Structures are given as C-alpha cells and as structure tokens.
Amino acid sequence: MRRPLIAGNWKMYKTHLEAMTLVQQLAHELAGHDFERVEVAVCPPFTSLRTIQTLIDSDRYEFGLGAQNMHVDKEGAFTGEVSPSMLKALDVDYVILGHSERRELFGETDEGVNAKVRAAFATEMTPIMCVGETESEREAGETEPKVERQVKAGLAGLKPDAVRKIVIAYEPIWAIGTGKTATPQDAQGTISFIRRLLGSDFGAEVAGDTRILYGGSVKAGNAASLLGQADIDGALVGGASLDGGEFAAIVKAAK
Numbered sequence: 001m002r003r004p005l006i007a008g009n010w011k012m013y014k015t016h017l018e019a020m021t022l023v024q025q026l027a028h029e030l031a032g033h034d035f036e037r038v039e040v041a042v043c044p045p046f047t048s049l050r051t052i053q054t055l056i057d058s059d060r061y062e063f064g065l066g067a068q069n070m071h072v073d074k075e076g077a078f079t080g081e082v083s084p085s086m087l088k089a090l091d092v093d094y095v096i097l098g099h100s101e102r103r104e105l106f107g108e109t110d111e112g113v114n115a116k117v118r119a120a121f122a123t124e125m126t127p128i129m130c131v132g133e134t135e136s137e138r139e140a141g142e143t144e145p146k147v148e149r150q151v152k153a154g155l156a157g158l159k160p161d162a163v164r165k166i167v168i169a170y171e172p173i174w175a176i177g178t179g180k181t182a183t184p185q186d187a188q189g190t191i192s193f194i195r196r197l198l199g200s201d202f203g204a205e206v207a208g209d210t211r212i213l214y215g216g217s218v219k220a221g222n223a224a225s226l227l228g229q230a231d232i233d234g235a236l237v238g239g240a241s242l243d244g245g246e247f248a249a250i251v252k253a254a255k
C-alpha cells in the first residue's frame with residue numbers, strides 16, 4: 001500500500017517569521033488528522049528550515065520537513081550553496097530535486113538531477129524528483145517521450161530498493177502557477193505511464209511501491225478528483241500550500 005503524501009512547495013515565499021505562523025496555522029487546521037494515513041510535508045526556503053525543525057520538535061508536529069534543492073557535494077568552495085549533510089543535520093526528510101523552475105531558470109540537467117538524487121539517498125533523505133513537459137511539448141505529442149527521458153536519466157544507476165523509496169512528482173509545466181490543471185484522466189494517464197516505465201526497468205513490485213505525485217495548480221476544489229485516481233499517490237502543491245486553510249483542505253481531500 002502506498003501512503004499518500006501531500007507536500008507543500010513554498011518556493012521563494014515566506015520569511016522565517018511568516019513560516020512559523022503558517023506552520024502553526026496548518027497544525028491547528030489539521031488537529032486530529034491521521035498522519036499515518038496521509039503524510040504531510042512542508043518544504044520552505046532554506047532560511048526557514050531551522051525555525052520549522054525547532055517547531056516540529058518542540059510542539060511534536062507530525063509534519064515531514066523538506067528542502068527545495070541542494071548541492072551535490074558534501075562540502076566545498078561553492079559560494080551560496082547548501083550541502084546534503086547540512087540539510088540532514090536539520091532533520092530534513094525530503095528534498096525536491098529537478099523542479100522545472102530549477103531546470104528552466106537555473107540550467108539543471110537530467111544528469112545533474114541524477115547526481116543529486118544519488119547524493120540525497122547517500123545522506124538518507126528522500127528525493128522528490130520532478131518531471132514534466134512544457135505546453136509546446138504537450139501540443140507536439142511529446143509528453144511521454146520527455147517524461148520517459150527525465151525518469152530514466154534521473155533514476156540511472158539506482159538500485160531497485162532506492163527507486164522503491166523515491167517520490168516522483170509529475171508536474172506539467174503549463175499547469176504550474178497558471179490555474180490550468182491537467183484533467184484527472186490526463187494526470188492519471190501520464191502517471192500510470194511513469195509507473196509502467198518503473199515496472200519495465202525495476203520490476204512490478206518496485207513500481208507498485210513507488211509514490212508518484214501530481215503537481216500543477218492543485219487546489220482544495222480540484223484535489224479530490226485528482227487524488228481519487230488509481231495511480232496518483234498525492235500532490236506537490238505550490239501556491240495553495242501558502243494558505244493553511246487551503247492546504248489543509250487538500251490534505252483532507254486525500255482521504
């Protein structure tokens with residue numbers, strides 16, 4: 001059984017003080033939530049990780065903690081970068097890797113994403129590896145080849161036991177921050193395609209265990225129909241995760 005995961009990608013929003021308020025509000029909204037049944041993670045900017053880690057520890061919140069990126073190396077002369085072990089020391093559970101904004105705006109490549117995925121596993125953190133097509137790729141009928149390339153390259157060299165633990169997020173780029181959502185059927189179609197890919201490369205058991213999320217304009221109003229699809233194991237939520245009430249409603253829709 002795959003436990004649903006609802007993860008909030010806060011992107012470059014919220015100071016550490018605002019982050020504290022948001023997590024407290026979310027905890028309030030989710031009082032009584034069964035986190036064993038539906039896992040919830042927040043992925044704030046680096047500057048808020050320590051603050052939220054402290055809150056999670058002191059108030060015994062059951063949220064998972066995620067980062068939005070990291071450098072591949074353990075340490076070194078890389079001005080402005082943050083290492084896997086620095087994140088691990090903050091009890092970070094998840095790290096979003098290969099988000100389309102990083103690929104498109106910061107030049108991340110499939111090979112670079114693969115190296116980071118391996119570094120995350122080596123540091124005992126779970127990668128949330130993002131894949132997805134642009135609008136023009138979609139219109140040209142290239143969704144599956146693009147996603148296949150990203151999945152295969154991103155998972156290259158991984159053992160089946162690692163693939164079983166990774167989280168893949170299918171985020172069509174045209175749906176991110178646009179208010180346009182893939183239809184539940186389209187999202188299910190591409191996600192089941194990814195699962196079949198995992199099956200042929202790593203075996204049916206691994207494919208049956210790996211969690212694959214949908215991301216792209218997920219809101220309280222459309223969450224239930226997306227999350228009701230057989231292969232969609234949760235959501236990676238951007239804009240709607242910045243509002244405690246809205247994000248909590250998405251979590252509740254995952255039941």
Ligand code: 13P
Pocket residue numbers: 009099171175176177178179215216217218236237238239240
């Ligand atoms: P939105 O939910 O704002 O469309 O963002 C999705 C996303 O990029 C999550 O990683």
